[in-house]
Amino acid sequence: MRESSVALNRFGLGGRRGDVPPPEPKRWLLDQFGRFDPSPPAIRELPGSPALVTMFREARDNQREAKRQAEAADAKPDIAPELRPYRTLRDAYGQAAAVRTNLALTAPAPFVERLVHFWANHFAVSTDKLVTLGLAGAFEFEAIRPNVLGKFADLLLAVERHPAMLLYLDQAQSVGPDSMLGQIAARRGNKRGLNENLAREILELHTLGVRSGYGQQDVTELARALTGWSVGGLAQQPMLRGPGPGYWFAAPIHQPGERKVLGTRYEQAGEAQGEAILRDLAAHPATARHIATKLARHFGGDEPPLALVSRLEQAFLTSGGDLPTIYRTLIEAPEVWTGPPKFRTPWDWTLAALRAVGTESLPALMNANAFNQLGQPVWRPGSPAGWDDTAPSWAGPDALYRRVEVAERIASRAGPIDARALAEQLFPGSLADGTRKAIAGAESPVQALALLLASPEMMRR
Amino acid sequence: MIDRRSLLTHGAMLSGALFAPQIAWAAVPTERRLVFVIQRGAADGLATLAPTGDPAYAGLRGELANIGGGTKLDGMFTLHPALTQLAGRYLAGEALFVHATASPYRDRSHFDGQNVLETGGKLPYDRDDGWMNRLIGLLPGGAAKALALAPAIPTALRGAASVSSYAPTNLPDASAEYLQRIGRLYAGDPQLHALWSEAVQTRAMAENLVEDGGRGAAASGKMAASLMTGPAGARLVMIESNGWDTHAGQRGRLANQLIGLDALLAALHDGLGTAWADTLVIVATEFGRTAAVNGTGGTDHGTGGMAFMLGGTVKGGRVLADWPGLSQSALYEGRDLRPTTPLDSVLSGAIAGHFGLDPVRAARTLFPGGAGRPLEGLIRT
Numbered sequence: 126m127r128e129s130s131v132a133l134n135r136f137g138l139g140g141r142r143g144d145v146p147p148p149e150p151k152r153w154l155l156d157q158f159g160r161f162d163p164s165p166p167a168i169r170e171l172p173g174s175p176a177l178v179t180m181f182r183e184a185r186d187n188q189r190e191a192k193r194q195a196e197a198a199d200a201k202p203d204i205a206p207e208l209r210p211y212r213t214l215r216d217a218y219g220q221a222a223a224v225r226t227n228l229a230l231t232a233p234a235p236f237v238e239r240l241v242h243f244w245a246n247h248f249a250v251s252t253d254k255l256v257t258l259g260l261a262g263a264f265e266f267e268a269i270r271p272n273v274l275g276k277f278a279d280l281l282l283a284v285e286r287h288p289a290m291l292l293y294l295d296q297a298q299s300v301g302p303d304s305m306l307g308q309i310a311a312r313r314g315n316k317r318g319l320n321e322n323l324a325r326e327i328l329e330l331h332t333l334g335v336r337s338g339y340g341q342q343d344v345t346e347l348a349r350a351l352t353g354w355s356v357g358g359l360a361q362q363p364m365l366r367g368p369g370p371g372y373w374f375a376a377p378i379h380q381p382g383e384r385k386v387l388g389t390r391y392e393q394a395g396e397a398q399g400e401a402i403l404r405d406l407a408a409h410p411a412t413a414r415h416i417a418t419k420l421a422r423h424f425g426g427d428e429p430p431l432a433l434v435s436r437l438e439q440a441f442l443t444s445g446g447d448l449p450t451i452y453r454t455l456i457e458a459p460e461v462w463t464g465p466p467k468f469r470t471p472w473d474w475t476l477a478a479l480r481a482v483g484t485e486s487l488p489a490l491m492n493a494n495a496f497n498q499l500g501q502p503v504w505r506p507g508s509p510a511g512w513d514d515t516a517p518s519w520a521g522p523d524a525l526y527r528r529v530e531v532a533e534r535i536a537s538r539a540g541p542i543d544a545r546a547l548a549e550q551l552f553p554g555s556l557a558d559g560t561r562k563a564i565a566g567a568e569s570p571v572q573a574l575a576l577l578l579a580s581p582e583m584m585r586r
Numbered sequence: 587m588i589d590r591r592s593l594l595t596h597g598a599m600l601s602g603a604l605f606a607p608q609i610a611w612a613a614v615p616t617e618r619r620l621v622f623v624i625q626r627g628a629a630d631g632l633a634t635l636a637p638t639g640d641p642a643y644a645g646l647r648g649e650l651a652n653i654g655g656g657t658k659l660d661g662m663f664t665l666h667p668a669l670t671q672l673a674g675r676y677l678a679g680e681a682l683f684v685h686a687t688a689s690p691y692r693d694r695s696h697f698d699g700q701n702v703l704e705t706g707g708k709l710p711y712d713r714d715d716g717w718m719n720r721l722i723g724l725l726p727g728g729a730a731k732a733l734a735l736a737p738a739i740p741t742a743l744r745g746a747a748s749v750s751s752y753a754p755t756n757l758p759d760a761s762a763e764y765l766q767r768i769g770r771l772y773a774g775d776p777q778l779h780a781l782w783s784e785a786v787q788t789r790a791m792a793e794n795l796v797e798d799g800g801r802g803a804a805a806s807g808k809m810a811a812s813l814m815t816g817p818a819g820a821r822l823v824m825i826e827s828n829g830w831d832t833h834a835g836q837r838g839r840l841a842n843q844l845i846g847l848d849a850l851l852a853a854l855h856d857g858l859g860t861a862w863a864d865t866l867v868i869v870a871t872e873f874g875r876t877a878a879v880n881g882t883g884g885t886d887h888g889t890g891g892m893a894f895m896l897g898g899t900v901k902g903g904r905v906l907a908d909w910p911g912l913s914q915s916a917l918y919e920g921r922d923l924r925p926t927t928p929l930d931s932v933l934s935g936a937i938a939g940h941f942g943l944d945p946v947r948a949a950r951t952l953f954p955g956g957a958g959r960p961l962e963g964l965i966r967t
Contacts, residue, residue, distance in 0.1 A: 522784040580771060
């Protein structure tokens with residue numbers, strides 16, 4: 126029975142009250158590939174990235190106008206009214222974040238939902254940049270979810286073309302110096318040029334991994350190749366406005382000419398050049414190693430077992446980056462089924478606790494507050510590297526204390542639940558005697574439930 | 587959830603609406619009020635109302651036998667010294683104690699025991715609704731406002747009739763007790779134990795965690811009273827009191843618990859003012875504790891216990907007990923106070939008398955799993 130506990134907690138998002146523990150854990154995990162819905166109704170009802178890009182443009186224009194008026198009136202510049210236009214984006218963020226949580230609480234394929242969260246963190250955008258605030262949800266819903274069961278190369282391309290990524294890492298305004306617009310700007314004495322932010326993070330974070338053999342020249346060449354990967358519907362110059370809000374290859378800012386990345390020549394013109402480089406990066410052995418290591422760390426323990434890393438790496442290379450093949454390797458890996466437990470992140474723990482008591486949805490405000498208080502606001506890791514995936518980042522004294530407090534709050538609002546039966550259901554065959562006794566000896570049903578939600582079993586997966 | 591402000595607003599609306607013809611001749615809701623205080627965790631009746639006159643008491647209780655003075659109520663029973671204001675109500679003839687009482691439940695699980703006490707069923711979980719909720723339907727007008735002083739509606743108030751809940755900031759809750767249990771739960775886990783010890787030390791330095799001498803509990807009692815006054819005030823209120831599971835170090839912990847309870851009841855009395863004359867407060871727990879002290883200066887889960895009631899309608903100044911004695915042969919299963927009075931008979935009798943209901947019908951509706959013999963004469967007529 127221990128296996129079904131691993132399936133529920135390490136692979137999945139924790140058992141849900143009333144669900145029968147999976148009798149065939151591996152089958153249960155594999156079947157989720159067929160059950161996963163990349164675009165459930167709750168997501169389809171949200172504004173997509175074109176609407177959100179427009180919302181951002183309006184907010185930005187309103188802000189500029191407010192600032193202009195304030196300056197014209199010689200009034201003291203006031204920050205608050207200028208930022209007010211961004212409220213619509215904050216609301217959009219709150220709604221999308223609530224949808225993410227609610228899907229994680231109810232979706233029929235929790236293992237695949239976990240993988241969605243994994244990839245969204247691997248390709249992190251962070252909402253502490255205003256331009257990303259409204260778009261972070263759409264990024265996960267439009268770039269990650271549809272590709273989570275596809276090829277790594279397609280996932281990578283969808284990510285690097287998404288407006289959220291292009292704006293977050295400044296690619297949208299990167300101008301080839303020899304492009305049509307670059308030359309015009311140069312003649313006028315305007316400095317417009319390359320921004321290599323995204324190119325560097327693609328190599329360092331998204332594909333090859335840091336210190337894996339690329340150099341500054343590769344970064345610069347990739348940045349040149351990617352010029353033109355931009356977002357329409359935002360620019361004020363008519364030439365850069367594009368056909369509409371959303372991803373747009375802006376030929377007038379693309380740096381012409383042949384590129385050389387990691388020793389390979391790319392003679393393609395226009396958008397095809399960047400795509401060819403990204404496809405090669407996606408298939409690179411260093412990328413396979415990098416992704417294998419991160420997946421092994423996420424499922425096999427903070428110290429990723431080397432044998433597991435190399436099996437995942439092989440699966441990546443021989444399947445041409447076929448993600449389900451890699452996931453199947455994980456499911457077959459004894460290291461995952463017997464490995465040391467992972468300390469749950471605040472995101473993981475909160476979901477597990479809410480699922481345990483059968484919560485099916487959380488209002489947007491409560492959702493935001495919960496994750497802020499526990500130290501892991503949704504889509505705001507603060508850096509393109511995403512949240513760290515090891516215990517030292519999360520297992521802190523105050524962090525634990527807060528979880529214990531939240532556990533009591535969740536328990537006191539959960540209604541009548543027999544924590545004794547629930548504990549056996551959540552951790553089939555894996556419940557420690559000490560936890561069982563603590564729950565059975567609690568002085569009230571609410572206290573018993575709180576002890577279960579704060580138990581050592583619950584803190585880890 | 588409602589908050590106090592919305593309650594007050596509703597109150598204002600209702601009093602204005604009294605002039606509206608459609609409800610001018612509606613059944614007048616009762617003026618009578620009921621407060622049910624549940625002591626979760628099995629409060630020790632043998633220490634709260636100590637049978638100091640029983641020859642076996644001192645031997646069984648050992649270090650706990652001396653409760654430190656108290657108020658002698660009669661030749662047999664001494665009320666715990668922490669309950670000074672409750673003693674005053676007893677002397678005023680407004681408090682009545684029932685000893686050696688128990689619900690039909692005979693095992694020793696807190697949850698199951700509380701479930702039987704709250705649902706009025708015979709077995710744990712054989713009913714979904716609670717007796718307080720069913721009581722709403724028996725009252726004149728059937729529309730008495732019911733309220734739980736708790737974050738969620740407790741089982742006793744769950745059911746078909748609508749009920750509100752309100753969690754004041756200072757509920758006398760078991761948070762400290764819960765945190766202690768967390769500490770024990772983490773004791774065997776090196777990582778969590780280290781984190782937890784550090785967190786607790788940090789918190790202790792940050793805020794001086796002194797006992798508040800019952801101020802939190804008094805605030806709850808005052809709050810409850812304020813929610814029960816006025817024409818739209820609640821008529822049925824349930825207050826949850828946690829922290830009674832005194833397996834170790836009972837002497838100090840129980841005294842603190844009782845200080846809080848005494849303050850809560852006194853604040854209710856003072857806050858209700860003239861409405862106290864129409865009020866019945868019932869205090870009960872899921873079961874009693876072992877007759878003998880255990881190895882850690884505490885007591886374990888038992889059977890027979892003590893319940894009491896107070897209020898302006900109570901025919902008090904008495905202890906009701908068909909005392910079974912504490913000799914080894916008299917104890918239930920050789921360890922617990924033997925229950926001789928069904929708790930449901932006490933509750934149904936008191937409630938029927940207080941609200942003027944047919945006692946047999948009340949007993950059948952509220953406690954279908956009980957003995958069906960409502961005690962009469964508990965309420966002034």
